[in-house]
Amino acid sequence: MYLNHWGFQESPFENVPDPRFFYLSKSHEEALARLIYAGKMRKGGAILSGEIGCGKTTLTKVCVQELSRAEFDIGLVVNPRLEPREFIQEIVYQFGLNDVPDTKVKCLHRLNERMIENMRANRETILIIDEAHLLSPSNMEEIRLLLNFQLNDRFLMTVLLVGQPELKEKVQDIPQLNQRIAIKYHLEPFDYQDTEEYILFRQKRAGRNGNAFSPEAIERIYDHTTGVPRSINNLCDLSLLVGYSKNEKVIGPNIVESIIKDGAIY
Ligand SMILES: Nc1ncnc2c1ncn2[C@@H]1O[C@H](COP(=O)(O)OP(=O)(O)OP(=O)(O)O)[C@@H](O)[C@H]1O
């Protein structure tokens, strides 16, 4: 709608976890490095926690994209709220295995075969579970059992659990699982500098030269969103819309302020 007015070829602040629009903030860079380390060093399990809208799902997509298929076999489960049998079936399915078996035991055999195959081919098996804070106690137990697949003291599978902050406590409550989680990282929102760079980066990616937002506008955006990317996107998107309807050439703090005051944004 406002794309032409601001000189964009596509929407700059779309709220989708699109790796093309991925900005490597300090915290995202560290998180990515740790996840990749966990996979490469066969660390068993890793937890990536973070507040709502901080970029956890986006990061898992980037992680999957970064890891080469020759070296890593990755299954990504995005909806873990399932009965244990369905949960294991979903894992089998997400590893691209055909004809998902109808019993849990057969599924576990299939997974075991796959892990051994991967090991022989020098490939790491990585299971990523997004929204892992929603895992039921029984499914947590299934994960613990998956981490029991070991050979000569090496883990055959790395499990990356990704979810909201309560995930950490949930895992801590299960000592047998907690002990197998070697790496924990909490993803922080952007700081002020990252917020500034992120807003500019997204505009460039969408085809615009130069910043449509004044420094004062960015300050207001940071104050209001505390650097949470999803909130930044919402506020920037609405600002561009309002700026367009007022035929502005730059987004100043007054536009951002008016949107916050209207309560159109939380
Ligand atoms: N590093 C980043 N680079 C670019 N865009 C990002 C980044 N982090 C987050 N975003 C944007 O913010 C939006 C929200 O991020 P995402 O869905 O990954 O958050 P989340 O932590 O998984 O949220 P939830 O807790 O609701 O699952 C994404 O749609 C994406 O557009």
Ligand SMILES: [Mg+2]
């Ligand atoms: Mg998410």
